[in-house]
Amino acid sequence: MKVDKHISDLLYNYDCVIVPELGGFVCNYSSAKIHSVQHTFTPPFKNITFNSNLKNNDGLLANHISSVEKKTFNEANNVIRSFASQSNEQLKNGKKVLIENVGSLFFDKESNIQFDPDNSVNYLTDSFGLGTFRSQAIKREGTKRLEKEFKDRVIIPSKDKNRN
Numbered sequence: 001m002k003v004d005k006h007i008s009d010l011l012y013n014y015d016c017v018i019v020p021e022l023g024g025f026v027c028n029y030s031s032a033k034i035h036s037v038q039h040t041f042t043p044p045f046k047n048i049t050f051n052s053n054l055k056n057n058d059g060l061l062a063n064h065i066s067s068v069e070k071k072t073f074n075e076a077n078n079v080i081r082s083f084a085s086q087s088n089e090q091l092k093n094g095k096k097v098l099i100e101n102v103g104s105l106f107f108d109k110e111s112n113i114q115f116d117p118d119n120s121v122n123y124l125t126d127s128f129g130l131g132t133f134r135s136q137a138i139k140r141e142g143t144k145r146l147e148k149e150f151k152d153r154v155i156i157p158s159k160d161k162n163r164n
Contacts, residue, residue, distance in 0.1 A: 002100070003019070003061075003065070003079065003080060003083040004098075004099040004100045004101070004102060005100065006061060006064050006065050006068065007099060008099075008100065008101040008102055008121070009064070009068075010060065010061065010064055011025065011027060011046070011048065011102065012123050012125055013125075014027075014060065015046075016054070017060060017061060018054050018055070018056070018057065018058050018060065018061065019061060019080060019083070019084055019087075020055060020056065020057040020080055020084060021055055021081065021084040021085070022084040022087055022088065023050055023051055023052040023053070023054055023055060023105075023113065024050070024051045024053075024054030025048055025050055025102060026049050026050070026051055027046040027047065027049075028046065028047045028049065029044065029046060029047075029124070030044060030045050030046070030047040031044050032044045038134070039134055039135050039136065040132055040133070040134050040135075041132065041134075041135065043122065043124075043127040043130035043131070043132070044124055044126065044127050045122045045123070045127060046122070046123040046124045047117070048115075048117045048123070049115065049117070050103070050105065050113065050114075052112075052113045057077070057080075059073075061076075062076040062077050062080060063076075065079060087105065091106065091107050091113065094107065101118055101120070101121045102117070102118055102121075103115055103116050103117040103118045104116045104118070
């Protein structure tokens, strides 16, 4: 059973998926972007980060696994525990843990868990079907710039000199 497939499925509908004893994957909304030099347009998407401090079981992943795989809640928790212990062991051995369509986890030089997201999947359901595209630069030919002419204004002296 692939736990990473279930994590990926849950990220479409939830902003946080916690893998007990490993950490949580947190989604943040990122607006559409226009790159003016490369002329590319990127639709809005969910930016995925990893928080290693989120380790308490909220039951979301276990409930999803138990309903999809037709297992009990305890069996699903055992599968998640096994996945987390295997992942922690791989990290301790200096290997990367690849979570399919989500990203990869690895230890940095200070033994902190780092996350490299996989940006090939857009988890924002409002952007379903939209992809990054490139547009040709707009060439403006034959347009004249309008130049505004400034004229010196004539100062009109005021008639009433005793104003306070």
